Amino acid sequence: xxxxxKPQLGANPERARSHNxxxxxxxxxxxxxxxxxxxARASGLSTQAVSNIISDLLRExxxxxxxxxxxxxxxPVQQYAIKPDGGYAFGVEVRPTAVFIALVDLxxxxxLTQRTPLVDAQKATILDTVSAQLDDALSKTHVPKxxxxxxxxxxxxxxxxxxxxxxxxxxxxxxTGDPAESFANELDLPVFVENDANAAAMAERMNxxxxxxxxxxxxxxxQGLGLGxxxxxxxxxxxxxxxxxxxxxxxIVQDRPVELETATxxxxxxxxxxxxxxxxxxxxxxxxxYSSANRHLLVWLDQAxxxxxxxxxxxxxxxxxxxxxxxxxxxxDLLDHxxxxxxxxxxxxxxxxxxxxxRLMRGTSGRMTxxxxxxALVLHQAFTPTIAEAx
Amino acid sequence: xxxxxKPQLGANPERARSHNxxxxxxxxxxxxxxxxxxxARASGLSTQAVSNIISDLLRExxxxxxxxxxxxxxxPVQQYAIKPDGGYAFGVEVRPTAVFIALVDLxxxxxLTQRTPLVDAQKATILDTVSAQLDDALSKTHVPKxxxxxxxxxxxxxxxxxxxxxxxxxxxxxxTGDPAESFANELDLPVFVENDANAAAMAERMNxxxxxxxxxxxxxxxQGLGLGxxxxxxxxxxxxxxxxxxxxxxxIVQDRPVELETATxxxxxxxxxxxxxxxxxxxxxxxxxYSSANRHLLVWLDQAxxxxxxxxxxxxxxxxxxxxxxxxxxxxDLLDHxxxxxxxxxxxxxxxxxxxxxRLMRGTSGRMTxxxxxxALVLHQAFTPTIAEAx
DNA sequence: GCGTTAACTCAACTTTCTTGAGTGTTCAAG
DNA sequence: CTTGAACACTCAAGAAAGTTGAGTTAACGC
Numbered sequence: 001x002x003x004x005x006k007p008q009l010g011a012n013p014e015r016a017r018s019h020n021x022x023x024x025x026x027x028x029x030x031x032x033x034x035x036x037x038x039x040a041r042a043s044g045l046s047t048q049a050v051s052n053i054i055s056d057l058l059r060e061x062x063x064x065x066x067x068x069x070x071x072x073x074x075x076p077v078q079q080y081a082i083k084p085d086g087g088y089a090f091g092v093e094v095r096p097t098a099v100f101i102a103l104v105d106l107x108x109x110x111x112l113t114q115r116t117p118l119v120d121a122q123k124a125t126i127l128d129t130v131s132a133q134l135d136d137a138l139s140k141t142h143v144p145k146x147x148x149x150x151x152x153x154x155x156x157x158x159x160x161x162x163x164x165x166x167x168x169x170x171x172x173x174x175x176t177g178d179p180a181e182s183f184a185n186e187l188d189l190p191v192f193v194e195n196d197a198n199a200a201a202m203a204e205r206m207n208x209x210x211x212x213x214x215x216x217x218x219x220x221x222x223q224g225l226g227l228g229x230x231x232x233x234x235x236x237x238x239x240x241x242x243x244x245x246x247x248x249x250x251x252i253v254q255d256r257p258v259e260l261e262t263a264t265x266x267x268x269x270x271x272x273x274x275x276x277x278x279x280x281x282x283x284x285x286x287x288x289x290y291s292s293a294n295r296h297l298l299v300w301l302d303q304a305x306x307x308x309x310x311x312x313x314x315x316x317x318x319x320x321x322x323x324x325x326x327x328x329x330x331x332x333d334l335l336d337h338x339x340x341x342x343x344x345x346x347x348x349x350x351x352x353x354x355x356x357x358x359r360l361m362r363g364t365s366g367r368m369t370x371x372x373x374x375x376a377l378v379l380h381q382a383f384t385p386t387i388a389e390a391x
Numbered sequence: 392x393x394x395x396x397k398p399q400l401g402a403n404p405e406r407a408r409s410h411n412x413x414x415x416x417x418x419x420x421x422x423x424x425x426x427x428x429x430x431a432r433a434s435g436l437s438t439q440a441v442s443n444i445i446s447d448l449l450r451e452x453x454x455x456x457x458x459x460x461x462x463x464x465x466x467p468v469q470q471y472a473i474k475p476d477g478g479y480a481f482g483v484e485v486r487p488t489a490v491f492i493a494l495v496d497l498x499x500x501x502x503l504t505q506r507t508p509l510v511d512a513q514k515a516t517i518l519d520t521v522s523a524q525l526d527d528a529l530s531k532t533h534v535p536k537x538x539x540x541x542x543x544x545x546x547x548x549x550x551x552x553x554x555x556x557x558x559x560x561x562x563x564x565x566x567t568g569d570p571a572e573s574f575a576n577e578l579d580l581p582v583f584v585e586n587d588a589n590a591a592a593m594a595e596r597m598n599x600x601x602x603x604x605x606x607x608x609x610x611x612x613x614q615g616l617g618l619g620x621x622x623x624x625x626x627x628x629x630x631x632x633x634x635x636x637x638x639x640x641x642x643i644v645q646d647r648p649v650e651l652e653t654a655t656x657x658x659x660x661x662x663x664x665x666x667x668x669x670x671x672x673x674x675x676x677x678x679x680x681y682s683s684a685n686r687h688l689l690v691w692l693d694q695a696x697x698x699x700x701x702x703x704x705x706x707x708x709x710x711x712x713x714x715x716x717x718x719x720x721x722x723x724d725l726l727d728h729x730x731x732x733x734x735x736x737x738x739x740x741x742x743x744x745x746x747x748x749x750r751l752m753r754g755t756s757g758r759m760t761x762x763x764x765x766x767a768l769v770l771h772q773a774f775t776p777t778i779a780e781a782x
Numbered sequence: 783g784c785g786t787t788a789a790c791t792c793a794a795c796t797t798t799c800t801t802g803a804g805t806g807t808t809c810a811a812g
Numbered sequence: 813c814t815t816g817a818a819c820a821c822t823c824a825a826g827a828a829a830g831t832t833g834a835g836t837t838a839a840c841g842c
Binding site: 012013014016017020045046048049052070072073074075076 | 796797798799800801805806807808809810
């Protein structure tokens, strides 16, 4: 049982500067627009240091001047903001039958999103497709590759050979070797790999309802159900990258134990409705069933809300999050309905009067949630000071 | 919904040096004894920088020379090790009826542990008792207070006014104000507050079976059952400090849903045996019942193992830990029995062939586990490089 | 023996931060 | 309307901590 120490780097002037740059960017991003003195106070650096760093960032094109603001006495504040076209992030979501991509700018605005079907799900095919899609996206948007800060990849887990191996959502050929390395070699970019739920959570943290939150959970409706966890501002990956496999735990619905995923997921609603003679193939079908108040759908929603209540109890008591977000490939109306009908457990550490956020919120929904989340991984990294983490 | 940015500090020469010192200490601690060049390679610093830092640490009395080792060609390595009496940590466990304390040295060896009954559980009484115990411990061991690096405090949660408030394990008067601040003022030391499970987990990580692990879980048998979580080398506290309240989640035992804590905890075994006409008051009673193969105890152990199996499934699938440790105020033999009879869930991300540690292990047991864990919090902090974290 | 290897030291240099004095703008009190 | 306090920012000098490259020392292996 030999354990190797996680590599961590020492601080030297160069790494310190890089850390401080990210710290300044993060501070500006958080308030939208800020002046030197304000940043200095927030970061414990001298005004002079912040001044030097900002002039660096201006030269690198990551910041823009944003006019002056005179707030009370003293010299008016020269303000700075993130320059949207100062950098770009590429997001990729790999599914067994198609690849989704998104190109977003430094503030998270999507410039382009698209879907490409896969002829097969072999590793080589996927790598080639993603590479071609990157070139395509860059040429369509006229973004120079030099401004691309990295690629975020969302892939269906679990990673490696586990007790869940054999599930139908998997891709062949990825269980050996490090997927991040394969993509990094193919795309010649820094690569960040995550599961869909964590990526969606990071998207919500960068530009959604979880802006600025450091501890929250995200229940992602995909094929199955995934749990994204953010602790201390970082996505929780677990020792082998497979944290958040909440779909297979047992919950109580109508006094009977069931696997959570069989009660609440896209497959689950399809299967249930099929059993009642109703066929749904996409989100639009679900939407129209819901607007016509389909009886079977309402029954399913009711039991999904019950299952969710149990899941919520587990998540809240184990993580004590600021909030739990519900989102993913499920229509807004259905998510809202589920949220409205979910009983918030009384006996929970989250049941406290001094909350700033609701216990359960709806996040971004729709097909591109995870893809945009993939791009958010890159942005997150750009705005997170890390002096010590070796890559 | 205004969110404040978690304060993070910029790097300057002074903070960089402090970071690097902790990095060097950590590297030496991990291998026991190390030379300059080796540390330089591990930390990405130059040999010269490490040299300067080590001479600082020698002067401060945190390191000792440890002879030379000639490994292959070249100049023999001058080795260094942590100096045990270079610093001390004070651990406190507050329970409703008594206070437990421990004083440990820099490598974690306990110099003194003791228990003091509380006349009442009022905040002032507890603060006074702990303060007196600190003075007592220092004078008995002749440790100068200047060498005390801090105090770790273990208190029964949950902290703040939550949906679990009203449980009998609580202390009056702590729901308002920051406990850490109260203790810091009283003891005039840096203070770290944690729950029993997280503290036990950190103890296991510093000097126990989890040495060097960065991602694992610890199921702590106390009054109830607590979950300690270590993610990325840090204890998971949750947004309000109440993560790990696993006792109140529902699991399936003999096809019936029960609260986990009613199936596996010290109170649970006492209550069950009392129902069978068997009275147990302490761990010795349990031990003798077990060695006489008491039928009722064996039945209880069997259902505790069942409950644990469900809990394990949840923990493994949500966290994907390197291992799950069982420990706390329960005799070794009983823990071993439970571990031997727990079915490891098949459908789990933790069920993988390339594991380095068993899925379920026994940690330190006994009454002082959490108290020593409290002291370990201080040591953990001393050996963890943190350039950015504001306090 | 003698050259190679490797750890370590010394001294010069570089980067980056801090400090303190100085400048310019705004507001408020007299 | 003047004057002074408050505040953001700049400039230049100084300090802290890192890196670099040349030199020293000791052990191994041919």
